[in-house]
Amino acid sequence: MNALTRFVPLFLAALLAGCYGDNSDLQRRIDEVKQRPGDPIEPLPSVEVPPSFEYAAQDLRSPFRSSGTPTVPEDEQVAQGSGPRPDFDRRREPLESFELDSLEMVGTLFIDQELYGLVEDPEGLLHRVQPDNYVGRNHGRIIEIYEDRIEIIELVPDGGSGWREQDAALALDQG
Numbered sequence: 001m002n003a004l005t006r007f008v009p010l011f012l013a014a015l016l017a018g019c020y021g022d023n024s025d026l027q028r029r030i031d032e033v034k035q036r037p038g039d040p041i042e043p044l045p046s047v048e049v050p051p052s053f054e055y056a057a058q059d060l061r062s063p064f065r066s067s068g069t070p071t072v073p074e075d076e077q078v079a080q081g082s083g084p085r086p087d088f089d090r091r092r093e094p095l096e097s098f099e100l101d102s103l104e105m106v107g108t109l110f111i112d113q114e115l116y117g118l119v120e121d122p123e124g125l126l127h128r129v130q131p132d133n134y135v136g137r138n139h140g141r142i143i144e145i146y147e148d149r150i151e152i153i154e155l156v157p158d159g160g161s162g163w164r165e166q167d168a169a170l171a172l173d174q175g
Helices: 004-021 024-036
Strands: 104-111 113-121 126-129 140-145 149-157 163-171
Touching: 104 163, 113 140
Parallel strands: none
Antiparallel strands: 104 113, 113 126, 140 149, 149 163
C-alpha cells in the first residue's frame, strides 16, 4: 500500500504537467475566427401591400337589424294613434346607447332579497339592472329578471304612425 500512495501523487503530477502547455495555437485560431467577416444576412422578402378598400355603405340599413328597427331618427317619427308609445321626455339610461344584441347578461346578484341582473356592455363595463330599467335602442324595458335570463319588452315602429310591443330577452351564456 505504501508504494501505491507514492505512485498516485506522482501520476497526478505528471497528468497535470501534460495538461499545462502552450495554448498559443488555440488562441490564434480563436482570434482568426473572430476576425473573419460574418456570412451575409439574406434580405427580407418584399411585402405586397393589399389594395385599399373604401366602405361606402355606412348610410344603408344594417343587415343585422330587424326590419322593424327605426331608420328615421325618433324625433322625426310621428307618434300618433292609440297603443303604446315611447316616452321621449324621460331621461335616457346608459344601456340605451347600445344595441340589445351587443349587451350580454353575465350573472345575477341578490341584495336584500331582491334579484338584480348583471349586464356587460360592449365597452366591458358591468351594469346592475332591475325591472323597469331601460336597455337597447328600441326603448326596451326590463320586465322580469330570472337567474338565467332577463325578459324585455321593446317598442318598435309598426310601419305606420304607431308603435308595437315586441318581446326580447338577454340570456345568460352557459358556456
